[in-house]
Amino acid sequence: MVDGRRGDRRSWLFNDARCAHCHAPAFATELCAACIDALPWIDPACPGCALPLPAGAGGFCAACARR
Numbered sequence: 001m002v003d004g005r006r007g008d009r010r011s012w013l014f015n016d017a018r019c020a021h022c023h024a025p026a027f028a029t030e031l032c033a034a035c036i037d038a039l040p041w042i043d044p045a046c047p048g049c050a051l052p053l054p055a056g057a058g059g060f061c062a063a064c065a066r067r
Contacts, residue, residue: 019032048064
């Protein structure tokens, strides 16, 4: 329950889903499109731990590669 609304199937059926951050309408995810666009994206990142990698690097970071 984000803003006091009941999180049941009826709210989904009536398209009453709200963004978990700003409470704007959100249809496919828990965040609205504006909040998703505002997120800081790390690219490239290690697929094991999500730490940033140097530009052009691929694969795992050194720590994950050792594991």
